[in-house]
Amino acid sequence: MKAPISTRLLACCDYIAPGDRVADVGCDHGYLGIHLLLTGLASRVIAADIRPGPLECAVKNGKKYGVSERMIFCLSDGVQSVPRDFDTLVCAGMGADVMVSILEKAPWLRSTGYRLVLQCQSKTPTLRKYLSETGWTIRRENVLRDGRFLYTVMEAVWAPSPALTSGQCYISPALMASGSPVLPEYIRWVRDHLALSVRNQPDKEGSPEAAALEELEHIKEERL
C-alpha cells in the first residue's frame, strides 16, 4: 500500500539518507514518515505535532499503513518533548517564523549529529538568513512545482560557512547549483516580487531587499 504523499513532501524525502532516524515535526497526517517507512528509507520515525487533532490523525494513519510499531508519536511544541535520538529533523509546510522559533528553542540541535530538512512555506529568506547567521550551512536546496505553486526544500548541516549575502538569502548558492528545471522561473518570480516591494516602498531604498534585488539582477540572462 502506498501513502498518499504530495510531490512537495516527496522532495523532502529526497534528502533522507538510507537508515535515517527521522523526526517529522509538524507531522499533521503523518504521511511523510509513513512513506519513509513503507519505502524502507527511514529506520524509525518520530511523528510530532503541537496539536492533538493532527497527531491523532497520524496515529490512525500509522496503524492503517501498518508501520506504527516503527513510529513514536509525540505531542510537542517543536522538538521540546521529542526524544533526541534521531538523525534528521524534517519541518515541512510551516513558515519561517515557526521554524526559527523551533530551532531557537533547541540549541542542542547545533551539532554535526543532526541534519535539517526544511520545506518553508513563507518568508523563506528569513529562514536562510537565520540558518546562515547561527552556523548552519544550506548544503543542498531544490525548487519544484507541485500543482500551481513552486516550493523550495533545503538540507542544512551544522558547519561553518561564510554568511549569506542579501541576494543569497533569496536564492542560496545551493539552490543556484540545483539545476532544477524551474529555477529560472523561480528566480524571475523572486526578482519580480522584490522589485514590486522596493518600488512600492521608497524607504526600502538601501534596504536588504534593495541590495538583494541588485544582486539578483546580475544573474546572467542566459541562466534564466
Ligand SMILES: C[S@@+](CC[C@H](N)C(=O)[O-])C[C@H]1O[C@@H](n2cnc3c(N)ncnc32)[C@H](O)[C@@H]1O
Ligand atoms: C500546514 S501543516 C503541514 C503538515 C505537513 N508537515 C506537510 O507539510 O504537509 C503544519 C503542521 O505543523 C503543526 N505545527 C505548527 N506549529 C508547530 C510547532 N511549534 N511544533 C509542532 N508542530 C507544529 C500544525 O499543527 C500542523 O499540523
